[in-house]
Amino acid sequence: MPKVLIADKMSSAATQVFKNRGVDVDVITGLSKEELIDIIGEYDGLAVRSTTRPDAEIIKAAKNLKVIGRAGIGVDNVDIKAATDQGVVVMNTPFGNAVTTAEHAIAMLFSAARQIPSASTRTQNGEWPKSDFKGVELFNKTLGIIGCGNIGALVAERALGLKMKVIAFDPYLTAERAVKLGAEKVELDALFQRADAITLHTPLVDSTKGIVSRERLGMTKKGIIIVNCARGGLVDEEALKDALDAGHVRAAALDVFAVEPAKEHPLFGTPNFIATPHLGASTLEAQENVAVQVAEQMADYLLTGAVSNALNTPSITAEEAPRLKPFVNLADNLGAMTGQLLHAPIKSVEFTYKGAVTQLNTNPVTAAALAGLLKAAMPDVNMVSAPVLAKERGIEVKESYVDEAERAESLIRLTVTTTERKYVVVGTIYRGEPRIVRLFGVPMDAAFSPNMVYVRNEDKPGFIGRLGAVLGDNKVNIATFSLGRMKKGDEAVCLVSVDEPISESVAQQIKSLDAVKIVDVVSL
Numbered sequence: 001m002p003k004v005l006i007a008d009k010m011s012s013a014a015t016q017v018f019k020n021r022g023v024d025v026d027v028i029t030g031l032s033k034e035e036l037i038d039i040i041g042e043y044d045g046l047a048v049r050s051t052t053r054p055d056a057e058i059i060k061a062a063k064n065l066k067v068i069g070r071a072g073i074g075v076d077n078v079d080i081k082a083a084t085d086q087g088v089v090v091m092n093t094p095f096g097n098a099v100t101t102a103e104h105a106i107a108m109l110f111s112a113a114r115q116i117p118s119a120s121t122r123t124q125n126g127e128w129p130k131s132d133f134k135g136v137e138l139f140n141k142t143l144g145i146i147g148c149g150n151i152g153a154l155v156a157e158r159a160l161g162l163k164m165k166v167i168a169f170d171p172y173l174t175a176e177r178a179v180k181l182g183a184e185k186v187e188l189d190a191l192f193q194r195a196d197a198i199t200l201h202t203p204l205v206d207s208t209k210g211i212v213s214r215e216r217l218g219m220t221k222k223g224i225i226i227v228n229c230a231r232g233g234l235v236d237e238e239a240l241k242d243a244l245d246a247g248h249v250r251a252a253a254l255d256v257f258a259v260e261p262a263k264e265h266p267l268f269g270t271p272n273f274i275a276t277p278h279l280g281a282s283t284l285e286a287q288e289n290v291a292v293q294v295a296e297q298m299a300d301y302l303l304t305g306a307v308s309n310a311l312n313t314p315s316i317t318a319e320e321a322p323r324l325k326p327f328v329n330l331a332d333n334l335g336a337m338t339g340q341l342l343h344a345p346i347k348s349v350e351f352t353y354k355g356a357v358t359q360l361n362t363n364p365v366t367a368a369a370l371a372g373l374l375k376a377a378m379p380d381v382n383m384v385s386a387p388v389l390a391k392e393r394g395i396e397v398k399e400s401y402v403d404e405a406e407r408a409e410s411l412i413r414l415t416v417t418t419t420e421r422k423y424v425v426v427g428t429i430y431r432g433e434p435r436i437v438r439l440f441g442v443p444m445d446a447a448f449s450p451n452m453v454y455v456r457n458e459d460k461p462g463f464i465g466r467l468g469a470v471l472g473d474n475k476v477n478i479a480t481f482s483l484g485r486m487k488k489g490d491e492a493v494c495l496v497s498v499d500e501p502i503s504e505s506v507a508q509q510i511k512s513l514d515a516v517k518i519v520d521v522v523s524l
């Protein structure tokens, strides 16, 4: 039974889903990094929000970890590269709290425009400070949205409902979508120059870090309102403080801070500044949504192999997962065997799929074969990291499909081009088991096994006997012996499955046999 640790406070609905799905679950929040490192090795899954920060050290300690589930959207608290390198799937719940956060941004906008928190505090202090609060209308004002994805679009919709004008900067926002949203697509500087209020809805990435800079604040109109319900780190908080103190920025409302939790901050106590403690997603509805979604997604992956909303590996539906499993196994074996027989850097790999397998999502199959191929050189590679590593190493990966509907069986062909030559291997599934049917151009029919000896030799009488004698003399028990040859008297291939790995000495004895051209040991 897989076991999951819920390490951040989240709706008990998550625990209920795990239990209903037959996943063992512990809820232990408030752990220090050291305490988490001590126990994480027991778990197959880790469910977090934004407080727990699974970094490389924690992930390395998580020897059994298969999935990190983020009950929310932003995953900047997770070291995705470290997770990928270790084959840990990272998934989030991209829609569960979008409406809630958009509403919080609008609430912060109104709070800033009318200084509601301060007015409330002072009124309740008995001051009746009526003359101290003269706000501004949002009606007919221009709202600049930086980041017009899920949440930005929802904010745009609500701002338009308030009869605001909406301008948006987002490098991936198409003109068509902007029109559909009722927003005007503008460049970043233009947004800062034209907006009466700016709201941020981007992830914290290199291109967005400090996007509200001192320089850009200087471009804004006097009286600008700044709202940030995305991520701390997007705003130069020192520059914002100076602009508030100077009366240039009318008001600012931050839900997120560069360093969280923000227990003290230069902005705290600044007039016309509003702060909330990362509450953007904190509604009953949102927390129920993200808790249920992350638990279902994690349980799906751990129990069936289905992947959804993953940040570092292709999606696999629950329906596909069982159908893909035998092909993933075949691809892993084909890749692993081939990778151990190449002895030269890989330049390109072409995957050709034939028959029924072409009707499936072959992304995971390709990823498994790539992992197998690369494993000889990079033992820690896995299905999650293999496509990334192949790309980083400049290995061209191509997929092609031959949909021969009449073909009963499926075939997977790997054409691997190294710096030295081209290799072709072909495999299939027979009675649910993976088999190799062509090895480097030589037709054969062999099962895969943990210990194999690959021998390429001149096709001569007596060779099989001599090879068998070497193995027998060295007490190596043969499990299966598969043969193939290009044509009579040409090159032949033996693929011998043995009960135990052969020693280097036995390999050398085989190499010394007459007619032998290549001997390789394959371990799967």
Ligand SMILES: NC(=O)c1ccc[n+]([C@@H]2O[C@H](COP(=O)([O-])OP(=O)(O)OC[C@H]3O[C@@H](n4cnc5c(N)ncnc54)[C@H](O)[C@@H]3O)[C@@H](O)[C@H]2O)c1
Residues within 6 Å of the ligand: 072, 073, 074, 075, 094, 097, 098, 101, 146, 147, 148, 149, 150, 151, 152, 169, 170, 171, 172, 173, 201, 202, 203, 204, 205, 207, 208, 229, 230, 231, 255, 256, 278, 279, 280, 281, 282
């Ligand atoms: N305060 C909270 O509690 C809370 C709640 C939910 C989400 N968030 C944050 O809000 C962010 C956005 O959430 P979302 O669901 O809208 O994500 P999303 O991926 O749907 O939208 C993000 C948008 O930002 C755009 N973008 C990326 N780089 C950009 C750049 N350099 N300049 C301008 N735009 C850029 C993307 O193209 C995308 O359209 C999340 O990454 C998360 O960090 C905060």
Ligand SMILES: O=C(O)[C@H](O)COP(=O)(O)O
Residues within 6 Å of the ligand: 049, 050, 051, 071, 072, 073, 074, 075, 097, 278, 279, 280, 281, 282
């Ligand atoms: O990215 C998100 O989903 C929000 O920042 C929510 O964070 P939280 O789950 O820690 O409230």
